[in-house]
Amino acid sequence: MSITPYRVLVGPEGYLPPAAASRGILLPEKGEALIEGAIVPEEEAMQAIATKLLSAKNPFFFPGPQLLWDWKEGVALKAQAVKKLADLAGARVIPMPDYRPKYPMINPAVEINPNHPNLTIWHNKIDVCVFIGVHCHYANMALKIIRGGTSCYTIALCGEAGHEDAMISLCCMGMPELARLTEIIQSMKGEQAA
Amino acid sequence: MSIKVIKPTAAFASLLPTEYLELVADGPYASPKTINDLGTFKEIIAEHPHCAGCGVALGVRLTVASLPAPADTLIVGTAGCSFFGLAQAALNYSCSAFGNQNAVASGLKRMLKIRYPDTDKDVVVLVGDGGIADIGLDLTLHSWFRREKIATIMVDNEVYGNTGGQESGMTQEGQVLNMAPKGKNFAKIPVFELARVSGCVYGARVTVASPKKIGRVVRKAILLAREVGPTYVQIYTPCPTNFKFPPQQTINIAKKAEEGYYSFQEFISDDAQAYWEKNFASSTM
Ligand SMILES: Cc1ncc(C[n+]2csc(CCOP(=O)(O)OP(=O)(O)O)c2C)c(N)n1
Numbered sequence: 001m002s003i004t005p006y007r008v009l010v011g012p013e014g015y016l017p018p019a020a021a022s023r024g025i026l027l028p029e030k031g032e033a034l035i036e037g038a039i040v041p042e043e044e045a046m047q048a049i050a051t052k053l054l055s056a057k058n059p060f061f062f063p064g065p066q067l068l069w070d071w072k073e074g075v076a077l078k079a080q081a082v083k084k085l086a087d088l089a090g091a092r093v094i095p096m097p098d099y100r101p102k103y104p105m106i107n108p109a110v111e112i113n114p115n116h117p118n119l120t121i122w123h124n125k126i127d128v129c130v131f132i133g134v135h136c137h138y139a140n141m142a143l144k145i146i147r148g149g150t151s152c153y154t155i156a157l158c159g160e161a162g163h164e165d166a167m168i169s170l171c172c173m174g175m176p177e178l179a180r181l182t183e184i185i186q187s188m189k190g191e192q193a194a
Numbered sequence: 195m196s197i198k199v200i201k202p203t204a205a206f207a208s209l210l211p212t213e214y215l216e217l218v219a220d221g222p223y224a225s226p227k228t229i230n231d232l233g234t235f236k237e238i239i240a241e242h243p244h245c246a247g248c249g250v251a252l253g254v255r256l257t258v259a260s261l262p263a264p265a266d267t268l269i270v271g272t273a274g275c276s277f278f279g280l281a282q283a284a285l286n287y288s289c290s291a292f293g294n295q296n297a298v299a300s301g302l303k304r305m306l307k308i309r310y311p312d313t314d315k316d317v318v319v320l321v322g323d324g325g326i327a328d329i330g331l332d333l334t335l336h337s338w339f340r341r342e343k344i345a346t347i348m349v350d351n352e353v354y355g356n357t358g359g360q361e362s363g364m365t366q367e368g369q370v371l372n373m374a375p376k377g378k379n380f381a382k383i384p385v386f387e388l389a390r391v392s393g394c395v396y397g398a399r400v401t402v403a404s405p406k407k408i409g410r411v412v413r414k415a416i417l418l419a420r421e422v423g424p425t426y427v428q429i430y431t432p433c434p435t436n437f438k439f440p441p442q443q444t445i446n447i448a449k450k451a452e453e454g455y456y457s458f459q460e461f462i463s464d465d466a467q468a469y470w471e472k473n474f475a476s477s478t479m
């Protein structure tokens with residue numbers, strides 16, 4: 001019997017892609033990260049994120065409720081750092097303020113909803129996206145839908161255990177990690193300009 | 195819930211869709227609202243997708259505007275037309291599998307009591323007649339037998355509206371519907387009477403033709419459920435689509451029903467009456 005290891009690659013993978021966890025993709029430990037299903041050192045994944053963002057045609061950040069609403073100490077500062085990072089990477093921002101399905105439909109030009117994230121991606125022709133501040137179960141659901149139906153490259157900057165359903169995922173993302181990623185993007189931009 | 199939870203972070207405030215900003219500025223949280231304030235605050239996130247003249251949509255709006263403490267209220271819903279409005283209401287909302295609402299609400303109420311021992315958290319079930327009288331009847335009755343401190347509100351359109359017009363237990367005898375071509379062959383299930391004998395300390399039966407009454411009874415049901423025991427409100431919410439009447443007739447139809455088989459009714463237990471008199475006798479509502 002041959003077993004081909006499952007890779008979390010850019011889609012469209014087709015209707016109902018499997019949960020990456022069910023295909024043996026494990027979550028990283030602190031200091032590690034995931035690139036397309038493989039565990040790598042965090043620094044390597046940050047470099048890969050910077051490369052992806054800076055070479056994207058139309059990158060977007062999707063901040064979730066944990067960053068959009070000022071619900072606890074430290075969130076406002078983190079939101080500021082994320083906005084700075086997005087600006088530096090030349091990415092635009094579309095918020096995910098609500099997880100509930102919205103009827104008749106969301107306005108894909110101004111928001112993204114985890115139940116049909118493909119609408120926002122198709123409408124805005126997004127080729128690389130970054131999830132941040134989205135609660136884990138909704139992020140995984142949306143990441144799977146994106147992998148299933150679009151050709152968008154997904155990146156998750158997760159404050160918790162990471163997202164095996166994203167193509168690149170960091171875990172334990174706090175202020176120091178945000179600062180390091182910002183620094184990498186800054187220096188990569190400098191090199192590109194030079 | 196702290197009002198802070200719905201304050202946008204400065205970095206992203208300008209990127210939030212306008213309706214969320216309006217929700218923060220004009221939502222029901224900051225100061226208490228009543229039915230009389232409807233139209234002056236934002237109780238729903240977007241235009242709702244109900245049919246024109248939908249009685250359920252009106253019943254949901256009137257209920258939402260009657261909550262004594264919206265920021266500390268958790269609405270529990272289930273499948274059905276009532277779900278659509280709630281999915282966009284400016285409230286904490288939890289959707290349960292069809293019929294499970296009173297079991298889910300019981301668990302949430304107990305959990306909230308443990309998590310927030312010093313704050314009153316109101317758990318309110320807001321569900322259609324099919325969800326309560328048919329598939330969820332056992333779980334509803336058992337929550338009442340157990341004296342769970344939750345308010346149950348039925349938006350009764352006398353049909354499975356959302357799935358195209360099957361009869362529900364609350365459909366009137368003889369009523370012909372899209373998917374009941376021979377007419378229903380038994381009477382409305384007496385859920386209101388069942389509430390009285392199953393442990394509810396307060397019950398009210400109203401129609402959307404009487405918004406102020408809805409305001410009064412919903413508030414009373416929630417405040418009594420907080421301290422005394424389970425309560426039940428049954429609101430007649432006519433459905434123009436399945437009963438094939440013009441949308442502008444909804445209120446007239448509700449009014450007519452109120453003059454006949456859907457007359458206003460109320461019951462209250464001695465305990466609840468004593469508690470009400472002690473705590474809210476001077477209340478204007
Ligand atoms: C377990 C389960 N069975 C059936 C359904 C399909 N279903 C969705 S809504 C509905 C009827 C809802 O009727 P009612 O509670 O009267 O609400 P209304 O739509 O009339 O407001 C049904 C049967 C479901 N969602 N789940």
Ligand code: SF4
Pocket residue numbers: 243244245246247248249250251275351355356432433434435436
């Ligand atoms: S089918 Fe009836 S209850 Fe459902 S949205 Fe339409 S009018 Fe309202």
